[in-house]
Amino acid sequence: MIAGEYDDETEVRREEAARPLRRRPTLVWSDEAGAHEVVVTGRTTLGSAPGAQVRVSDREVSRLHAELEPTGRGTWVRDLGSRNGTYVEDLMVTAALLPDAARIRLGGVEMVLRYPPELSPVEQWAEESFGGLIGASAAMRELFAQMARVAESDAPVLIFGETGTGKELAARAIHDASARAKEPFVIVDCAALASTLVEGELFGHARGAFTGAVATRAGSFEAAHGGSIFLDEIGELPPAMQPKLLRVLESQSVKRLGESEHRRIDVRLIAATHRDLRLMVNAGAFREDLYFRIAVLPLVLPPLRARQGDIPLLVRHFLRGRQPREPIAERELAQLPWLGNVRELRNVVERACAFAAKDALGTAVGATAPADASAAAFEQPFKDFRERWIDDGEREYVRRLLERHGRNVSLAAGAAGLDRTYLYRLIRKHGL
Numbered sequence: 001m002i003a004g005e006y007d008d009e010t011e012v013r014r015e016e017a018a019r020p021l022r023r024r025p026t027l028v029w030s031d032e033a034g035a036h037e038v039v040v041t042g043r044t045t046l047g048s049a050p051g052a053q054v055r056v057s058d059r060e061v062s063r064l065h066a067e068l069e070p071t072g073r074g075t076w077v078r079d080l081g082s083r084n085g086t087y088v089e090d091l092m093v094t095a096a097l098l099p100d101a102a103r104i105r106l107g108g109v110e111m112v113l114r115y116p117p118e119l120s121p122v123e124q125w126a127e128e129s130f131g132g133l134i135g136a137s138a139a140m141r142e143l144f145a146q147m148a149r150v151a152e153s154d155a156p157v158l159i160f161g162e163t164g165t166g167k168e169l170a171a172r173a174i175h176d177a178s179a180r181a182k183e184p185f186v187i188v189d190c191a192a193l194a195s196t197l198v199e200g201e202l203f204g205h206a207r208g209a210f211t212g213a214v215a216t217r218a219g220s221f222e223a224a225h226g227g228s229i230f231l232d233e234i235g236e237l238p239p240a241m242q243p244k245l246l247r248v249l250e251s252q253s254v255k256r257l258g259e260s261e262h263r264r265i266d267v268r269l270i271a272a273t274h275r276d277l278r279l280m281v282n283a284g285a286f287r288e289d290l291y292f293r294i295a296v297l298p299l300v301l302p303p304l305r306a307r308q309g310d311i312p313l314l315v316r317h318f319l320r321g322r323q324p325r326e327p328i329a330e331r332e333l334a335q336l337p338w339l340g341n342v343r344e345l346r347n348v349v350e351r352a353c354a355f356a357a358k359d360a361l362g363t364a365v366g367a368t369a370p371a372d373a374s375a376a377a378f379e380q381p382f383k384d385f386r387e388r389w390i391d392d393g394e395r396e397y398v399r400r401l402l403e404r405h406g407r408n409v410s411l412a413a414g415a416a417g418l419d420r421t422y423l424y425r426l427i428r429k430h431g432l
Contacts, residue, residue: 020124021119021120022122023074023075024040024116025116027040028112029056029112032059033055038054042070043298044068046065046067047063047064047065047080048062049288051291056111058106058109060084061106063281064278064282066104066106067278068113073097075097076097079093081279081283082282086105087105088103089103090105123145124142125140125144130148131177133170134310134313135310136309137310139307140302140307143299143301146299147170147174148177150297151177153297154178154179155297156269156270156271156297157269157270158277158294159272159298159301160272161272161300161303162274162303163274163341163427163428163432164341165341165342166342166343168272171187171230171272174228174270175268180226183226183228184227184228186223186228186229189232189233189428190231190236190237191424192425198238200257201220202220202254203219203222203248203255204254206257219254219256226266231269234273235273235277235280239285242290246290246293252264252265252266252267269294278291304338305338312330315328318346319349322353323353325354326352328348340431340432394426394430395432398426398427398430398432399430402427409424409427
């Protein structure tokens with residue numbers, strides 16, 4: 001079992017009972033289009049692009065300039081890599097927590113943010129799970145309520161979240177809660193596909209369309225007809241493929257490579273990324289029109305460090321009646337950075353059932369190499385021992401490889417003699 005140094009049930013229930021209240025500020029400004037007043041109810045993008053959630057009509061404002069995010073502590077403003085910066089009280093900021101009556105300047109426009117005197121309740125899901133996602137914290141219950149509403153729609157969904165936060169589980173949960181639940185759910189990992197194979201994978205190909213195309217094959221969009229397609233890590237989609245994907249989404253039809261016929265499809269798009277696509281749009285690395293086409297219903301998955309009260313609940317779920325070789329102190333779990341988020345926590349629990357708890361925790365912070373395994377590790381069947389040994393060594397190798405090359409995957413892959421796509425698979429496998 002997991003050793004509790006504090007009352008985790010009390011901790012989780014305290015978060016559960018504290019129904020969040022939040023001030024929904026009003027943003028006031030005047031621009032080339034006139035005077036405006038908008039209530040900010042959630043994470044909101046400001047910019048001059050027609051598709052921005054709050055459009056600011058000024059030639060000096062970037063297409064996607066900044067975002068506002070109301071939280072329990074107040075409202076944050078964050079610059080999105082704009083060409084001339086975001087200012088709060090005449091100070092250029094990357095991110096800032098805004099006080100009442102704060103003056104924000106984007107380009108040539110000054111905006112004022114005002115907080116109402118009253119607090120508004122935040123909608124919360126009644127259960128501690130939604131599909132395969134688990135959490136009793138306020139952040140997760142709010143997310144579950146948002147997902148339930150999103151599932152009722154048929155519009156495209158874009159899921160933001162760090163590696164290991166459960167983006168695929170969220171996509172599956174939305175599909176399963178939707179009217180398309182009985183139809184196919186097709187997964188495509190954009191990061192794992194070679195650039196030369198993406199088009200054939202997504203849209204299919206005729207026999208002889210290219211070298212190796214020995215038979216006609218339907219693509220993932222056709223396979224998902226009637227259901228949902230999940231494009232994981234869509235930020236890794238090659239630039240040449242972005243306009244082709246946009247045409248498919250707008251026409252709801254696909255054309256296989258080597259064919260002239262367009263085939264109608266009925267597919268709901270759910271995409272996910274660990275990148276901020278708005279920054280990529282401003283940098284010219286992602287098409288603006290495609291971004292607005294896929295980000296109709298945005299969702300943000302919180303990192304594990306933002307919901308530490310969920311750790312005991314998640315640990316019990318991952319154990320599923322198994323016993324670690326020795327107790328793990330929950331306080332130690334709560335103090336770890338969890339850069340790999342829930343996936344990393346699951347891996348630590350798995351290792352705790354095979355190795356000593358201290359060794360499992362050591363691998364979570366990269367402090368323990370596989371050779372440091374305790375004597376208990378040598379008492380399991382050879383097959384299990386070998387798999388764990390290789391897994392831990394592989395993870396540590398990739399972690400150090402990325403550190404040496406500043407997390408530049410292309411450089412790291414070249415130095416290690418690995419294909420870039422295969423290195424991406426290893427990164428995702430180990431929650432790095």
